[in-house]
Amino acid sequence: MKVLFIGGTGKISMAISRQLIEAGHELYLLNRGSRNSELGGSVKTITADIHDEQTAAKLLDGLTFDVVADFIAFDTPDVERDVRLFEGKTKQYIFISSASAYQKPLSDYRITESTPLANPYWEYSRKKIACEEYLLKRYRETGFPVTIVRPSHTYDERSIPLGIHGEKGSWQVAKRMLEGKPVIIQGDGTSLWTMTHNSDFARAFIGLMNNIHAIGQAVQITSDESLTWNQIYECIADALGVKLNAVHVSSEFLAACSNDKYDFYGSLLGDKSNSVVFDNTKLKRLVPGFTAQVRFDQGVKQTVNYILKHPELQVEDPEFDAWCDKVIKALDDAIKAVKQ
Template sequence: MKILILGGTRFFGRKLVELCLQTNHDVTILTRGQSGNPFGSQVKQLIANRDDENALAQALSSTTWDIVYDNICYSPKEAQKIVQILEGKTKKLIFTSTLSTYEADGIVKTEADFNPYDYEIRMGDREDFTYGEGKRQAEAVLFKEAPFPVVAVRFPIVVGEQDYTRRLHFHVERIVNEQPITFTNVDAKMSFITDDEAAAFLYFAGISTIEGPFNATASGAISLKDLLRLIEDESGKHAKVSLFGGDANSQSPYAIPADWYMSNAKAAAAGFSFSQLNDWLPKLVNTLVKEQQKSILPQQH
């Protein structure tokens, strides 16, 4: 199959490209050209800035694809433009969405908790919305206006050794370095998925017949308190936790007020087999702790 991936040079986007290549698909990536092309001649590369509508339309003008993956759409305006450009050019679009389409209100989320099909569209650019609202608006545009099938994959926090956001790394680094971390509610539970599993689900969403919104998360959730305990056990250091207050540097990127996780039952029923969070999270934490400890060892002379 011919596959186009918007945003495929780092983290789970890169893993998706690798997976598509391993399964012998004809892959094109569209990037701004700033991160280079880690795949060389294995892929075709189109260069365009997503924010330049004319350049994007020109880059995508002469080819059709079986599947298009859009990992870098954050607003209804971007969603509307890609729908217009891809009309007649793809058989299916997979949109990377987010747990942030749901409120962190302590209730385990299912796809029905945000219905993009009846959500009022307010057109605008990414700077006009919060991250979560921008994704809600983009979903609404895609599901209401796209003439081709769409899947919106709602991911929780994606983690992995190569995570450029370094949100899990932040907690490891602060604990290993005996620095304080500020939370809102350490008892709040969260869900996660690895970059490998995120890529695997995106691939599944493309080649299967599913349509509509799907939650994709490892099975299980963990409280922030238990996550900190994992890091403490692996590092031998005690977490210095404060609730509220603290300076900007100490604020946890996981500082949520209440449980914020979701059910993967719909995706599992569609045929995808998810990992168990507790099967791999301790191993990942162990790896990140060892990396951090190694980085602070005194230089040997």
């Protein structure tokens, strides 16, 4: 395949890029080049900011592709631009949407691609929905060859997947665990969630590429494994070799405690506070033989071990650490006040 990725070196896309290169496909990356060197010399790079449409169009002039996938399109103007750039120049265009676009609250905890799209809590999700609607309209009216992919919580070796963390990433929560400090889990920790390793996501994604049966379709890609948030945090603590000191805080309270830096309203009420169980029948029909292979307790151990060996990924976040302490103290003070 001759493939163009817009982005191509992020949490989800890096694993896909690596697997495509290993399989001998011709891969072009259009990005600003921050991590391209990690993929070696076989990848072809187009160094540009895709938001500079005029420059991108000049650099892409004369090129055609079997597949174009945009990993950094978040709003309708982004996909409108992509249609202008790639209509008639690719056999398939893949838009990366989000499983957070599914209705909140859910009318049925079992999620399929037919579950309605509606999220009043999170603007990010509403923008993804609008992108989907625009692209499917183009497919119906002009035959633009779109495939929509909906990931859920996908993780890699560089970041520990969590319910809440600060703007500097997940390390500060891991550091709290290592220090024996209390760690916040949203709700009572019993809602179900699905974690997907990026290597599993990549295998499914590649199976949808250049797949005529995927054109005009929306497909979710997740693991079939369901865990409670309590189990997720226990797995992380076990990987760190420590005992978990959990403090359960209602999602509504955490959302109310949000500020300019920590906005948990959308990410919790519009996503992670809801139980989700994905039915991946459609994906397995389109990609015969696909099964997620990385169990979460095994995958998160790989992530933790990688981060512990790479100090540059251990980015501390004192502000978030102090915010956690304030939230926990507020709960303790409330309990004391009620008991008086």
